Amino acid sequence: MIVLDRAGRAAARSQPAQRPRRRVRREQLPVLAASGVLVLVGAMALVPGAFTAADPILADPIATLRPPGAEHPFGTDLLGRDVWARVVHGARHSLFIGLTATVLALLVGVLLGLAAGVGHRYLDEFVSRVFDVLGAFPELLLALLFISLAGTGTANLIIAIGIAAAPRYGRVVRAETLAVRNAGYVEQAALLGIGAWARALRHVLPNALGTIPILATLGLGSAIISAAGLGFLGFGPQPPLPEWGSLLAEGRNYLRIGWWLGVFPGLAITVTVVATAVVGGHLQRRFERRNSL
Amino acid sequence: MTAQTGVTAALRRERVRVVSATVLRKLLSGVVVLWAAVTLTFFSVHLAPGDPVTLLMGENITPEFRAAVIADWQLDQPLWQQYLSHLLRIASGDLGTSFVQQQPVNAVLGARLWPTVALTAAAVVVAVGLAVAGALLTAGRPRWMVALPSTLELVLASVPSFWLGILLLTAFSFQFALFPVAGTEGVRALVLPALTLALPLAAVLSQVMRGGLERALEQPFAVTARSRGVSPWEVRTRHGLRHSLLPAVTLTGWAVGGLLNGTVITEQVFGRPGLGQATVQAVTQQDIPVVLAVVLLSVVFYVVVSTVVDLLYLLVDPRLRRSGT
Numbered sequence: 001m002i003v004l005d006r007a008g009r010a011a012a013r014s015q016p017a018q019r020p021r022r023r024v025r026r027e028q029l030p031v032l033a034a035s036g037v038l039v040l041v042g043a044m045a046l047v048p049g050a051f052t053a054a055d056p057i058l059a060d061p062i063a064t065l066r067p068p069g070a071e072h073p074f075g076t077d078l079l080g081r082d083v084w085a086r087v088v089h090g091a092r093h094s095l096f097i098g099l100t101a102t103v104l105a106l107l108v109g110v111l112l113g114l115a116a117g118v119g120h121r122y123l124d125e126f127v128s129r130v131f132d133v134l135g136a137f138p139e140l141l142l143a144l145l146f147i148s149l150a151g152t153g154t155a156n157l158i159i160a161i162g163i164a165a166a167p168r169y170g171r172v173v174r175a176e177t178l179a180v181r182n183a184g185y186v187e188q189a190a191l192l193g194i195g196a197w198a199r200a201l202r203h204v205l206p207n208a209l210g211t212i213p214i215l216a217t218l219g220l221g222s223a224i225i226s227a228a229g230l231g232f233l234g235f236g237p238q239p240p241l242p243e244w245g246s247l248l249a250e251g252r253n254y255l256r257i258g259w260w261l262g263v264f265p266g267l268a269i270t271v272t273v274v275a276t277a278v279v280g281g282h283l284q285r286r287f288e289r290r291n292s293l
Numbered sequence: 294m295t296a297q298t299g300v301t302a303a304l305r306r307e308r309v310r311v312v313s314a315t316v317l318r319k320l321l322s323g324v325v326v327l328w329a330a331v332t333l334t335f336f337s338v339h340l341a342p343g344d345p346v347t348l349l350m351g352e353n354i355t356p357e358f359r360a361a362v363i364a365d366w367q368l369d370q371p372l373w374q375q376y377l378s379h380l381l382r383i384a385s386g387d388l389g390t391s392f393v394q395q396q397p398v399n400a401v402l403g404a405r406l407w408p409t410v411a412l413t414a415a416a417v418v419v420a421v422g423l424a425v426a427g428a429l430l431t432a433g434r435p436r437w438m439v440a441l442p443s444t445l446e447l448v449l450a451s452v453p454s455f456w457l458g459i460l461l462l463t464a465f466s467f468q469f470a471l472f473p474v475a476g477t478e479g480v481r482a483l484v485l486p487a488l489t490l491a492l493p494l495a496a497v498l499s500q501v502m503r504g505g506l507e508r509a510l511e512q513p514f515a516v517t518a519r520s521r522g523v524s525p526w527e528v529r530t531r532h533g534l535r536h537s538l539l540p541a542v543t544l545t546g547w548a549v550g551g552l553l554n555g556t557v558i559t560e561q562v563f564g565r566p567g568l569g570q571a572t573v574q575a576v577t578q579q580d581i582p583v584v585l586a587v588v589l590l591s592v593v594f595y596v597v598v599s600t601v602v603d604l605l606y607l608l609v610d611p612r613l614r615r616s617g618t
Contacts, residue, residue, distance in 0.1 A: 129329070132326065133326055133329040133330060133333065136326050136330065136592045136595045136596065137330070137550075137588060137591065137592060137595075138549070138550040138553040138554045138595075139550060139554060140557055140558075141553060141557070141588050141591050142588070144572060144573075144576050144584065145337065145585070145588050147576060148579060148580075148581055148584045149337055149338065149341040149348065149581065150341060150342065221451065225453045228455070229453060229454075229455060229554070232455045232558065232561070233557070233558070233561060233573050234573075234577065245455070248455055248456060248459060251459065252462075252562065255459065255462055255463050256467050259463045259467070259468075262456075262459040262460070262462070262463055266453065266456030266460070269453055269456060270448070270451060270456060273451045274447065274448060274451045277447065277450075277451050278447075
């Protein structure tokens with residue numbers, strides 16, 4: 001919460017909290033809007049039926065390629081399926097892949113980063129070099145390499161995106177761990193005879209992970225983009241499942257006759273990703289403000 | 294350069310030493326990264342589920358091909374010998390054979406190289422140009438003037454390249470037939486793909502460069518320059534710009550990865566027959582040797598670019614040319 005200064009409090013007393021509150025609101029407006037978007041997209045993923053009554057997969061040969069209108073807010077595709085329904089139902093696939101890939105990347109990254117940060121010097125050296133080498137691979141190509149070796153499918157897609165993104169988290173966790181491990185309270189824990197792993201888990205980890213929610217929020221956005229990108233290339237959930245990236249790939253071929261096929265699924269991806277960026281940026285600023293106080 | 298030749302010569306010698314030491318160090322670490330990448334890709338084939346022969350063959354599963362694959366990868370030899378000959382072959386510049394396309398990987402990729410090189414180069418030039426212009430125009434301006442460009446940057450930095458490409462196609466190829474829909478014929482076919490790659494990169498670069506420029510403009514040397522009567526624009530271009538380049542150069546690792554990811558997607562959107570499209574085809578057809586080669590090429594590209602960038606650092610910031618920094 002923002003603490004009111006004296007003038008603000010006086011104003012709040014005389015004019016029931018109007019001026020200061022409006023100022024707070026205006027600053028927070030983008031964050032509120034972005035959180036709203038994320039809640040909305042999350043709701044679409046959980047209960048798509050609440051947003052649309054149309055079937056995302058059933059074809060309707062009478063209503064093919066209708067432009068956006070009252071009946072079909074996002075128009076219909078080549079098979080007469082409602083694009084709004086496909087976008088709403090697609091939220092589930094895109095969010096699920098993005099979220100699970102981020103969780104996987106976090107798990108791998110935190111474990112390796114923590115091991116490198118608290119472990120032996122050689123372990124640190126080894127893990128850091130692994131991060132360096134993986135960092136030299138573009139994430140998409142690393143994911144494609146994994147898919148070409150292990151095969152397509154949603155599980156492999158998630159692992160591919162997760163592994164490709166893990167070094168990003170690992171590097172940060174390692175750096176934070178190194179900063180925390182020499183703190184006074186960790187040294188005291190060592191003096192008290194607490195073992196290395198217990199120290200790492202109970203004392204270093206909680207303090208080194210302060211930035212994780214921020215990284216995870218920002219990482220979720222890029223995981224959603226990776227998922228949609230691989231879906232666009234044809235390595236995601238296969239048609240007729242409505243994944244956002246594959247919706248765009250379908251739309252790409254009919255742009256001449258239906259601009260809406262290319263516009264709306266991409267809008268869904270972009271709005272979601274921008275929302276994660278705004279919320280992540282807000283968390284980051286708040287974290288920095290709290291730490292600088 | 295003045296007449297103090299002794300001092301200048303010593304300084305120049307020191308500069309040459311620092312620069313050559315940097316080049317040597319970067320080349321060495323580049324070789325190590327490349328070796329690790331070759332090792333990783335080699336063992337990933339053996340760690341992958343299933344039989345490596347079947348994996349490497351792709352779709353052409355016939356007895357003759359089995360023999361060819363075994364001979365090419367020396368799969369009948371012990372693992373360490375396979376690994377050694379694999380390393381030696383790649384070091385000699387031979388990326389192996391594509392069993393799906395039945396020709397050397399070098400030939401497969403060589404034919405696809407030019408469209409990707411042209412696209413990447415055009416995108417880098419456009420992105421750097423836009424970012425420099427954006428940073429110079431907006432740094433240190435009042436909030437309301439920066440609000441629109443910085444919102445635009447935020448959106449462009451988050452827009453997935455496949456959607457940006459589709460939007461540009463919809464607007465400039467289908468609604469107004471200004472640019473071709475696909476292909477590589479002529480410069481006009483390059484405009485939209487290059488913009489697709491360049492805009493997100495430019496957005497991130499200009500954000501970072503604006504920050505650097507704003508910090509530089511608050512430094513004492515900027516105040517001094519202004520008090521000497523240097524015009525505000527010249528303070529920005531002659532004194533500030535150099536400082537704003539450093540944080541931008543630091544982003545190269547990210548930018549290189551972004552460019553290569555971007556070419557794969559952009560070539561797919563615009564139907565450009567480049568390396569990216571070859572990669573997607575190879576993954577679809579399970580043409581593992583080609584996928585491995587593309588991955589290695591991307592690491593080579595990364596190593597080369599990051600070496601060049603470290604040299605650019607020295608060029609941009611003379612302070613780094615002295616030893617002990």
